[in-house]
Amino acid sequence: MTDETVDREKLLTDRIMALKGWPKDEWTKLSIEGRLNLLNQAHQIHAELFEHPAAGIDLSPAKFAAPRLRLISFWDPRTNYIFFTSDALEAETSRDALKGLFHCSYYLYQREVVIAPEEHPQIDPKRKSEWREGFENKLSPLPGLPSWGCYEFYDQ
16 A cells, blocks of 8 residues: 555545544434435545545445345446445444445545556556456355445354
């Protein structure tokens, strides 16, 4: 990770935490729609700082289930939306939602680098190549689950 990336991530965190709705005690007072709106504002900040087009933000229309695997959010490249599961949005804290937002927003940044590598000279050419291969060969962790998801694994 470059110093520039670290600086942008710190700025991103500072700006997002300044939004009304964070810190976490405010999160519990928001409706699902309010939480989606807050996540949209945070995503707009990410898109601006990391110079990628913003995606839409919404509640996932589908339910996904898998043993020892919990989906938090996923990016749908066909619609350019980041969808959040009801579990992530109904949680008592914003931790999972932010984790999912950053994870999926980073996919958008990587896609932008893959599409226009010459506009991102700060990214190592080897990393650009790895990202391009990743986009060309992205696989789902299990059949029926989104490929571009933020998952949490657990033992039970």
